[in-house]
Amino acid sequence: MDINKKALLEHERLKGKIGINVKFPVKNSLDLAIAYTPGVAEPCREIARDRNLAYKYTMKGNSIAVVTDGSRVLGLGNIGAEAALPVMEGKCLLFKQLANIDAFPICIGTQDPEAIIETVKNISPVFGGINLEDIEAPKCFYIEERLKKELDIPVVHDDQHGTATAVLAGLINALKVTKKRIEETKVVINGAGAAGIATANLLLKYGIRNITIIDSSGAIYKGRKEGMNSYKEEISKKTNTCMEKGSLAEIIKGKDVFIGLSAPKVLSTAMVRTMNKPIIFALANPIPEIMPEDAKKGGALVIATGRSDYPNQINNSLCFPGIFRGTLDSRAKKITDEMKIAAAEAIASLIKPTRERIIVGNLDKKVVPAVSKAVYKASFGQNNRNQ
Amino acid sequence: MDINKKALLEHERLKGKIGINVKFPVKNSLDLAIAYTPGVAEPCREIARDRNLAYKYTMKGNSIAVVTDGSRVLGLGNIGAEAALPVMEGKCLLFKQLANIDAFPICIGTQDPEAIIETVKNISPVFGGINLEDIEAPKCFYIEERLKKELDIPVVHDDQHGTATAVLAGLINALKVTKKRIEETKVVINGAGAAGIATANLLLKYGIRNITIIDSSGAIYKGRKEGMNSYKEEISKKTNTCMEKGSLAEIIKGKDVFIGLSAPKVLSTAMVRTMNKPIIFALANPIPEIMPEDAKKGGALVIATGRSDYPNQINNSLCFPGIFRGTLDSRAKKITDEMKIAAAEAIASLIKPTRERIIVGNLDKKVVPAVSKAVYKASFGQNNRNQ
Numbered sequence: 001m002d003i004n005k006k007a008l009l010e011h012e013r014l015k016g017k018i019g020i021n022v023k024f025p026v027k028n029s030l031d032l033a034i035a036y037t038p039g040v041a042e043p044c045r046e047i048a049r050d051r052n053l054a055y056k057y058t059m060k061g062n063s064i065a066v067v068t069d070g071s072r073v074l075g076l077g078n079i080g081a082e083a084a085l086p087v088m089e090g091k092c093l094l095f096k097q098l099a100n101i102d103a104f105p106i107c108i109g110t111q112d113p114e115a116i117i118e119t120v121k122n123i124s125p126v127f128g129g130i131n132l133e134d135i136e137a138p139k140c141f142y143i144e145e146r147l148k149k150e151l152d153i154p155v156v157h158d159d160q161h162g163t164a165t166a167v168l169a170g171l172i173n174a175l176k177v178t179k180k181r182i183e184e185t186k187v188v189i190n191g192a193g194a195a196g197i198a199t200a201n202l203l204l205k206y207g208i209r210n211i212t213i214i215d216s217s218g219a220i221y222k223g224r225k226e227g228m229n230s231y232k233e234e235i236s237k238k239t240n241t242c243m244e245k246g247s248l249a250e251i252i253k254g255k256d257v258f259i260g261l262s263a264p265k266v267l268s269t270a271m272v273r274t275m276n277k278p279i280i281f282a283l284a285n286p287i288p289e290i291m292p293e294d295a296k297k298g299g300a301l302v303i304a305t306g307r308s309d310y311p312n313q314i315n316n317s318l319c320f321p322g323i324f325r326g327t328l329d330s331r332a333k334k335i336t337d338e339m340k341i342a343a344a345e346a347i348a349s350l351i352k353p354t355r356e357r358i359i360v361g362n363l364d365k366k367v368v369p370a371v372s373k374a375v376y377k378a379s380f381g382q383n384n385r386n387q
Numbered sequence: 388m389d390i391n392k393k394a395l396l397e398h399e400r401l402k403g404k405i406g407i408n409v410k411f412p413v414k415n416s417l418d419l420a421i422a423y424t425p426g427v428a429e430p431c432r433e434i435a436r437d438r439n440l441a442y443k444y445t446m447k448g449n450s451i452a453v454v455t456d457g458s459r460v461l462g463l464g465n466i467g468a469e470a471a472l473p474v475m476e477g478k479c480l481l482f483k484q485l486a487n488i489d490a491f492p493i494c495i496g497t498q499d500p501e502a503i504i505e506t507v508k509n510i511s512p513v514f515g516g517i518n519l520e521d522i523e524a525p526k527c528f529y530i531e532e533r534l535k536k537e538l539d540i541p542v543v544h545d546d547q548h549g550t551a552t553a554v555l556a557g558l559i560n561a562l563k564v565t566k567k568r569i570e571e572t573k574v575v576i577n578g579a580g581a582a583g584i585a586t587a588n589l590l591l592k593y594g595i596r597n598i599t600i601i602d603s604s605g606a607i608y609k610g611r612k613e614g615m616n617s618y619k620e621e622i623s624k625k626t627n628t629c630m631e632k633g634s635l636a637e638i639i640k641g642k643d644v645f646i647g648l649s650a651p652k653v654l655s656t657a658m659v660r661t662m663n664k665p666i667i668f669a670l671a672n673p674i675p676e677i678m679p680e681d682a683k684k685g686g687a688l689v690i691a692t693g694r695s696d697y698p699n700q701i702n703n704s705l706c707f708p709g710i711f712r713g714t715l716d717s718r719a720k721k722i723t724d725e726m727k728i729a730a731a732e733a734i735a736s737l738i739k740p741t742r743e744r745i746i747v748g749n750l751d752k753k754v755v756p757a758v759s760k761a762v763y764k765a766s767f768g769q770n771n772r773n774q
Contacts, residue, residue, distance in 0.1 A: 016411070016445055017446070032750065042392075042394045043399075047473070060475060062402065063403070080512075086445055089445060094413065115505070118502070119506050124507040320666055
């Protein structure tokens with residue numbers, strides 16, 4: 001049976017991949033008096049006195065909302081809130097199973113940015129963090145920015161930062177096995193959506209100096225007019241400092257790294273041949289920018305994809321459970337670049353990399369403990385913690 | 388150790404009385420491909436084609452939101468969203484344990500009715516029903532009305548309808564054991580908040596014809612000017628048809644039933660003495676309108692309270708789990724009066740009543756199956772079901 005058919009049957013059988021777990025079974029009227037009235041009034045009174053005590057007496061400190069408007073789900077596009085729910089349930093399942101975080105799906109039935117922001121703010125009292133998911137660019141940037149500013153709990157758009165962190169983790173090892181120096185490495189990022197721009201920002205922060213982002217209008221450079229938005233304008237000031245112009249085929253020449261966060265089959269074997277000891281991250285899902293066998297023909301030294309059926313799967317599930325575990329444990333108010341870099345370095349450090357294997361497996365049990373510990377540590381010393 | 392101290396310690400130990408349960412543990416990459424990418428795309432596509440298939444492939448059909456703004460929590464008043472969370476967790480716990488419903492707390496950080504309505508509408512795609520809780524009157528009426536009109540899933544404010552249903556269940560048996568006829572019974576309801584008005588409406592629907600509601604300005608009658616709102620005005624047209632005016636002490640004379648949904652110790656033994664074979668439901672919590680021993684001195688034949696340490700506890704936990712179970716099972720769009728009356732009759736029928744015992748225990752395992760079956764049956768034949 002093929003995987004789609006099997007997935008459909010399992011979803012029908014389960015009717016929900018997650019549910020509610022009762023941590024205090026009520027067996028008699030004493031239990032009821034403790035968990036419900038009249039005893040429950042006591043923690044209520046305490047929290048009414050000091051809101052922060054919600055972390056002490058309720059689920060808040062271990063709960064996150066996985067929030068989407070269904071506007072850009074997987075490779076399926078804008079399928080709406082209800083249709084996004086199976087993905088969000090899957091995400092919540094992984095949060096619980098991998099990191100023991102109680103994540104609940106919030107699929108929002110409006111696609112208006114202001115309404116999304118208001119809704120998330122309004123439901124935030126129950127949650128210790130907000131994971132934004134599958135919201136289209138550029139509004140995802142704006143929504144995340146506003147929520148980060150206006151909430152005192154960590155907010156992260158996983159398609160941006162989970163992906164950026166996973167890419168950096170893979171890249172650290174890819175550079176190592178190809179003996180390239182960070183500050184001399186020339187990177188092309190194909191795709192200027194949520195993941196592309198966030199990856200550029202994190203790689204810059206990590207010390208990569210030469211990055212060119214390409215979108216459907218070609219290389220993004222400072223002052224370009226066509227197809228821009230304020231987020232592309234901002235990133236154009238920090239990338240492509242040589243002001244290269246042109247198509248992917250033109251820009252890719254002589255570059256060290258191709259990071260594809262874009263569309264199927266846009267990179268050809270011929271293009272790979274023009275690169276310098278190529279590192280290829282072809283992460284479009286399910287069909288990558290170039291199939292691994294074709295990249296190899298072009299002389300690629302390291303090849304990674306987003307797929308589980310090829311070696312070197314770069315997937316944000318390596319990142320989000322451990323990042324949120326460490327963040328919740330430290331009561332950090334923000335997930336900073338330092339915390340993401342710490343996560344990437346922790347992931348990279350879990351294996352002794354070779355060209356054939358630059359990244360640890362998604363479900364490897366070492367990942368979450370290593371990432372959460374690193375993130376926890378990196379969250380200190382930045383005036384970044386709630387009381 | 389007293390119950391408050393014990394409750395505080397248990398809440399601190401648990402840090403959340405509910406959490407997330409994983410129904411499909413991901414053990415290997417095949418599991419991951421089924422629960423998450425790429426397999427999850429298949430149910431997403433199906434639901435994108437027909438939103439109603441969310442009931443077939445996701446948690447929606449068994450999930451409800453327990454929604455509050457924390458504006459009227461237990462006897463604690465307006466303590467806000469965070470401080471209301473322990474109560475909402477308790478409610479969710481009971482939904483799961485008693486009726487296997489996956490209920491999640493949504494504590495809303497605004498008390499503006501329009502913002503609450505918008506927020507609940509925006510998060511509704513994940514849920515098969517909405518249980519409003521501990522929202523103050525009169526805005527609770529307005530919020531419920533609007534949401535009922537604008538959502539295609541059942542919406543119920545439990546403080547109104549759960550309470551009304553529990554009162555009716557108790558009253559059915561109280562009338563039986565005191566041999567009073569429904570249509571001749573004279574009822575005083577003390578309290579014109581959420582529970583008082585909803586109880587009056589349900590008793591009217593059941594066939595009680597003589598009901599007088601009393602608030603802090605005395606008996607409510609048609610045309611009264613002081614202390615009215617649109618909801619009191621509406622109920623004034625259907626109750627107190629004899630246009631009685633005056634205080635509780637004046638109105639209670641000769642009446643059969645006192646239903647207190649108000650404040651501690653407002654009913655005296657002397658007042659009970661003026662009644663006709665008195666049935667006393669003194670439901671203020673934790674201190675009732677009259678203590679049972681004082682009601683007895685006044686000649687009360689049947690006495691019920693909201694407390695677990697006296698006989699005849701009238702509590703809405705008898706109702707909400709089974710009502711929502713039956714409603715979710717039938718995919719009803721609304722919870723109608725017929726469904727509430729069916730629930731009350733089912734609860735009443737579970738015991739052979741005596742003056743000392745008119746109502747079954749809260750945690751009795753017979754309650755949810757009986758209520759859900761009755762509600763399920765009553766939901767048919769009213770053009771009230773989703774496909």
